[in-house]
Amino acid sequence: MSLTTEVLIAGAGPVGLALANLLGQYGRKVVLIESRSELIDYPRGVGMDDESFRSLQTMGLIDEVTPYTVPHHIMRLVNGHGEVILTNDPKGEPFGWPRKHGFIQPLVDKVMHDGLARYDNVTVLFEHELAGIEDDGDKVVATVRTGPNEGDTTRIEAAYLVGCEGGRSFTRGWMGVDFEGKSPSTRWVVIDVRNDPLGVPNVYLGADPARPYVSIGLPHGVRRWEFMLFDHEPSEKVEDDGFVADLLRDHVPDSSRLDVIRRRVFTHHGRIATGFRKGRVLIAGDAAHLMPVWMGQGWNSGMRDATNLGWKLASVLAGKASDHLLDTYDVERRDHAKAMIDLSMTFGSIIKPTDKRVAFLRDTASRVLNLSPQVKEYFTDMRFKPMPRYGRGVVVEPDSLQPGEAAARRTSRFVAVRNAVDKRSPVGLQFIQPRVATAEATGVRLDDVIGPWWTVAAWGNDPARLLSPSDRAKLERLGARLVAFTSESQRGWAEKEYAGSGSLVVGDLDGSLKGWFDTRGMGVVFLRPDRFVAAACLAQDAPRALDSLLRAASATVESVR
Template sequence: MNTTEDCDVVVVGAGPVGLMLANILGMYGHLVTVLEALDDLIDYPRGVGLDDESFRTIQTVGLADAVLPHTSPQHIMRLVNGAGKTILVNNPQTDEFGWERKHGFIQPEVDRVLYEGLSRFSGVRVLFGHRVEDVVEDADSVTAIAETVGDDGRVQRRRIRARYLVGCEGGKSPTRKRLDVTFEGESPSTRWLVVDVKNDPLGTPNVFLGADPKRPYVSIGLPHAVRRWEFMLHDHESEDQVTDPEFVNALLTEHVPDPSSLDFIRRRVFTHHGRVASHFRKGRQIIAGDAAHLMPVWLGQGWNSGMRDATNLGWKLATVLAGQADDALLDTYTDERKDHARAMVDLSLTFGRFIKITNPLVATARDAASSVLNLFPQVKSYFADMRFKPMPRYHRGVLADPTTCESGRARPRISSRLVPVRTANSTISPVGVQFPQPRVNCRTGENVLLDDAIGNWWTVLVWGNDPTDLLPQESIDKLSALGARLVAVVPETQRQWVERTADPQVLVLGDHTGRVKKWFDDRPTPIVFLRPDRFVAGACLAQDAPATLDAILAAMHFAPRPGGTADARPEHTAAAL
């Protein structure tokens, strides 16, 4: 215990959120130690749904090709009543972020990919069998004191000192408890039995949510021939009773011809929770994933919400660690993530109440109402396209309002009386939402995803013009100190001509699909400032760009390093990995 080991960030918990955060920080060149109490990764399925936002993050850290074999894209969800009649279908067709909106996946395999991906980074290590027993924080650092069993069988203590500690150790998070923050929400008393089997005896793809008042259930086809069922339990049914093989086989008699021949992975009772911490950070300790919010399973957003946390927090930690911003930047993590986490918890709880109705009369009324609503195409598409799911929109944080250039806040609409605004197809502000990811052409490749072309740091995206022709030198110098990439997007017909005439530091992209042009055509914002997490920090007309940039830098508490240049851009990109 006399030796103290140093790193930049200690991550507690080698679950998916901790592993993704370590990948992001490793990609940016920082030293990370992950401490995990277990001796290995959890090897049984938990989460089963992976969305397009998460896949975009997986792409950013260069692991998309390794994850794809463990997924089933376009995972359709059907809500059926007790008679098996479809009430609602959820089958979104959009790919605006570069990937299918929904994937079924095998979490242990994807978690393993995230873990093995850390071997690319010499400064990242995972220490299994290390339980954090105490944490000591001072003005300059935080030290995790972990216990592990040595080769001689004796308990040893290990001290790991870092600039920051991030607790990703699940719903019972000791880190959250140390922060002494409230964990607001509810834990419905309803219990469920989850049953996972190998060699799927049905073989049908996709998801069925059974809103059967006798016993609501879920049946999910997953990759690698795994099948999951979930059954709602009645109050009088004990855990020992419902995990007994005979009881489980009786539940499955209406689902498979011969339950006794199934190859079971597990039978487990669980309770849904819907809770959100009041704050995600205090001092040098931060929480993410289930430690910060517990998500009911209905919309498959627990795993994905944790990925959003890692995506948001990762670039901010990297910025502070690199000395480019004061650590007040980390306060925007709670500002930006808490409200959306709460919205997803509330939506999941509401959806669960809709499914688990057990009163036959109420269930009949629900089914009848659903049948009527399905007669209206707009209502039907509302559910089919998953438009009921609130996409993250940040109103406070690293943002600049497109109308007023106010720093740190962004209103949902652009209200200027200028003609370009009044004649735009949409005055809904793009600031605070994620930028789409179409495919583009560039000098080094054709039909590549946008993020692979522009890299993994700040980007200034300009339609139809060279950014160096629009921005004053003072702004160019600030962007250089930030390490931002300057990008011109033009119709593919113009790309090679513009490449010959553009400033050498400008990346020229060809819009060969027309999707980028359509985005800019609909909005009066031809200059877009993209954050590393692909959210729009600012969007404006050319003449407002300097003021917008200054407002963004103020919101992130930017502190340029002396003599800072474009070398501030992180060395690695997803394409390079």
């Protein structure tokens, strides 16, 4: 038996499921294979960022996912005396959702799996394990094992293959790339229970030199503990009920009454592949990078991979961009994944010390730092976490309007830009998502209004009037939507004034959009399907910015089908 598809995804973990949903929504033909007989049903990831929530919104699965999440998941780092060293409780909802959520991964993964039933163009095959890859330059042919015998195989032919099989990825091994980084020898035992005996919400990271620990309150009455094992304690001790009871003695009144989901030993890893692409074969998620759990970024980094790669694969397969567009996936995602690994490793080094002298110095330093409101706010608002910023790839330099690179800070000869409050470039950063109004609805989130593909938006202008008929024809072939942002008080006027231009008029309800364009000194923004700013410019420069953006995106709009 053999199958033919556009994209073969190996691994039905969260990254493979997310990528399949996005490609399914974009109308591409997908086969998703998984070596197991069913999805993993025990908890793993427990923290979800607003960026990932926004990706689930793009997939159209928010209503189904929300019951398995709890918003505003506060994290506190405490020392052995119960003193708070650091609080992580970011405020605001710049991307349309609370910044942090606790969640039940198996149930969210199941939502993504069940969501694939919406698409006739997506096929899911369990008990299918990737066993061989051939890339002949025009297509990929995969050998897939379907049973225990040597002859139990099938062939799947695809335009592209994406390996999402986790840290032991067969695909990464076939690519021959190095998996650089560290795997510290420190072991931790994780204990998940269904009947939370504490009823205390949120997250506590215990930097206790007696034994570092983690205690996490999760939705549906689930609680997680993690305890560091000492070098003299063998991993097998996790099977000893007495040992586990000793671990929990200071945490729960009666550990014998716990309904345990699982308990196991794991080691943290901080590794990243030296390349995410080889020809028609790519890797994503844990196959491309592994990171410690401290910042809850493993699941979220994988979602960022899927969100970045999905629209690019769809563009190439639709003939809207050349194959070179896929090179930007590696360029854009690897630096940020590495930054998150480094941050997670650093955070672990703060939690793990068991030397009381080291812990004393850490605690003393934290008390001094917490005396400064600015320092406290820096950590509380999670400003230490590097937000994804794409300085190279599908971006346009806002000053020179050159394609492919965008500096973090701007210097412009134009007074309007020079006077901007925010001197940082908005290009390569994710765009905000406030609630807005249109002729059809009020108080809806921006992404639900503008749709899941390219957007060209202007403040106080009709973008259709800023572009030539030829430019508008290119954008139409690209599938881009033209949007006119205006104050809500001006929306009625704009709907009449711009009638017939094809632009959607969007009213700014709370001033968020006006503030964004004001502080950045820009009048037009080009938004990628993953909601990142590809280009931003003054209104008069929109045609030049468009030409550069099409080059940066390897667009082939002159010949789009």
